[in-house]
Amino acid sequence: MGYVDEVIELVVKKNPAEPEFHQAVKEVLESLRAVVDANEEKFRKEGLLERLVEPDRQIKFRVPWVDDNGNVQVNTGYRVQFNNAIGPYKGGLRLHPSVNLGIIKFLGFEQIFKNSLTGLPIGGGKGGSDFDPKGKSDREVLAFCTSFITELYKYIGADVDVPAGDIGTGAREIGYMYGQYKKITGSYEGVLTGKGLTFGGSLARTEATGYGLLYLTEEMLKCNGKDIKGKIVTVSGSGNVAIYAIQKAHQLGAKCVTCSDSNGWVYDPDGIDVEALKEIKEVKRERLTEYKKYRPNSEYHEGRGVWTVKCDVALPCATQNELLLEDAKVLVANGCIAVAEGANMPTTLDATEYLQKNGVMFAPGKAANAGGVATSALEMTQNSERLSWTFEEVDSKLKQIMVNIFHNLDDAAKRYNAEGNYVVGANIAGFEKVANAMLAQGIW
Numbered sequence: 435m436g437y438v439d440e441v442i443e444l445v446v447k448k449n450p451a452e453p454e455f456h457q458a459v460k461e462v463l464e465s466l467r468a469v470v471d472a473n474e475e476k477f478r479k480e481g482l483l484e485r486l487v488e489p490d491r492q493i494k495f496r497v498p499w500v501d502d503n504g505n506v507q508v509n510t511g512y513r514v515q516f517n518n519a520i521g522p523y524k525g526g527l528r529l530h531p532s533v534n535l536g537i538i539k540f541l542g543f544e545q546i547f548k549n550s551l552t553g554l555p556i557g558g559g560k561g562g563s564d565f566d567p568k569g570k571s572d573r574e575v576l577a578f579c580t581s582f583i584t585e586l587y588k589y590i591g592a593d594v595d596v597p598a599g600d601i602g603t604g605a606r607e608i609g610y611m612y613g614q615y616k617k618i619t620g621s622y623e624g625v626l627t628g629k630g631l632t633f634g635g636s637l638a639r640t641e642a643t644g645y646g647l648l649y650l651t652e653e654m655l656k657c658n659g660k661d662i663k664g665k666i667v668t669v670s671g672s673g674n675v676a677i678y679a680i681q682k683a684h685q686l687g688a689k690c691v692t693c694s695d696s697n698g699w700v701y702d703p704d705g706i707d708v709e710a711l712k713e714i715k716e717v718k719r720e721r722l723t724e725y726k727k728y729r730p731n732s733e734y735h736e737g738r739g740v741w742t743v744k745c746d747v748a749l750p751c752a753t754q755n756e757l758l759l760e761d762a763k764v765l766v767a768n769g770c771i772a773v774a775e776g777a778n779m780p781t782t783l784d785a786t787e788y789l790q791k792n793g794v795m796f797a798p799g800k801a802a803n804a805g806g807v808a809t810s811a812l813e814m815t816q817n818s819e820r821l822s823w824t825f826e827e828v829d830s831k832l833k834q835i836m837v838n839i840f841h842n843l844d845d846a847a848k849r850y851n852a853e854g855n856y857v858v859g860a861n862i863a864g865f866e867k868v869a870n871a872m873l874a875q876g877i878w
């Protein structure tokens with residue numbers, strides 16, 4: 435058995451109840467085979483892969499808060515500080531009932547390579563809680579966020595670990611956490627990103643993940659002799675990433691005809707109305723059943739079904755493992771030419787393989803959705819400089835970063851005889867920088 439297989443087996447044995455973490459490790463390590471084989475003796479001696487799959491530390495804590503009926507509720511909070519070889523830990527906080535340690539570890543592990551791909555000095559971390567913000571009053575969300583950060587503040591800091599948003603954590607939650615951090619520490623620092631624009635937030639951070647996804651997709655299509663203009667696009671999700679992916683797709687001349695939430699999905703043959711979607715999801719925090727009131731020509735369906743709609747480009751932007759092998763088969767049969775992941779690990783391993791084998795360009799999340807964390811790093815830079823850049827300045831830096839990411843992974847795939855395999859390219863390009871930094875910094 436080779437080194438890669440040994441470490442995958444070790445991860446499964448040591449973390450038996452964490453299937454999403456196994457999946458992420460498997461996807462990364464299997465595509466690093468060529469690099470690992472070429473350096474096996476050195477990497478083994480240094481225990482490099484064993485160190486890479488074991489987080490620097492995992493913090494797990496109780497989050498008690500008082501609901502609107504005066505009863506105490508208790509959630510579990512997590513922060514996994516995975517690897518700070520190339521910069522302070524950086525990654526979002528997920529608030530969703532499905533959150534457990536394995537999910538946070540898969541996200542933290544992915545974040546190491548994603549953050550490396552941005553070319554910016556940020557390490558990998560992730561956190562969150564099984565708290566469900568859905569249906570909670572503002573006061574309850576405030577109570578939760580205050581309690582959460584009252585414990586987490588001990589472990590974070592502008593040069594230590596800088597959390598941000600993810601599923602269920604948007605500007606409201608980041609604002610509440612920032613206020614409490616400031617109250618406890620007395621320190622006005624860039625400890626969180628995705629902050630409001632009046633207290634250190636960056637213009638374009640809200641749009642960054644969705645816009646970045648389209649910038650990378652546009653470049654990938656261009657380098658393969660295709661144009662995003664005129665393409666039919668399907669998007670899943672209707673949160674932060676989905677909304678701004680749809681908006682940028684339209685600005686680039688494509689037509690996006692779907693979106694979804696955890697209950698159902700919308701097909702709008704005239705193209706999704708982004709302003710209506712924003713009103714429903716960002717302002718009113720309602721379900722997608724409301725969309726038809728704004729767009730009578732659209733259809734609403736219960737359950738999942740976005741991937742049954744004929745498209746040229748598919749952009750999964752909701753959550754992990756939402757694009758399955760059966761969906762990949764339908765996409766291929768319908769003539770889809772490209773899939774780019776806005777969410778983290780939305781495509782299962784067998785679905786990814788099927789798409790690639792059938793000639794579909796496939797951009798993995800750690801490259802395609804890196805625009806969010808890259809712009810968070812630009813927010814950190816602005817905070818350190820005590821300056822705010824214009825929207826255009828941030829957006830043009832974001833675009834350049836996404837174009838560079840595509841070329842770095844394209845080049846890495848070519849260097850290892852895997853031309854066109856952007857999964858291999860992204861993992862190798864992300865890994866190389868982190869591995870070099872780890873090897874140069876002794877044993878830790």
Ligand SMILES: NC(=O)C1=CN([C@@H]2O[C@H](COP(=O)(O)OP(=O)(O)OC[C@H]3O[C@@H](n4cnc5c(N)ncnc54)[C@H](O)[C@@H]3O)[C@@H](O)[C@H]2O)C=CC1
Pocket residue numbers: 599600601602603643671672673674675676694695696697751752753754756776777778803804806807
């Ligand atoms: N917000 C950001 O800057 C970044 C987010 N991501 C990833 O993008 C994905 C979406 O995140 P956001 O848009 O920020 O979150 P969000 O909370 O704004 O929206 C999440 C969306 O996914 C849908 N969703 C959640 N669970 C679902 C399920 N089980 N089935 C179907 N739909 C479901 C929700 O209804 C919602 O529309 C996640 O995988 C996240 O980790 C990745 C990079 C950066």
Ligand SMILES: O=C(O)CCC(=O)C(=O)O
Pocket residue numbers: 524525526527548596597598599600627778803804806807808810
């Ligand atoms: O902006 C950030 O720091 C984190 C974004 C994030 O959670 C992600 O890239 O998955």
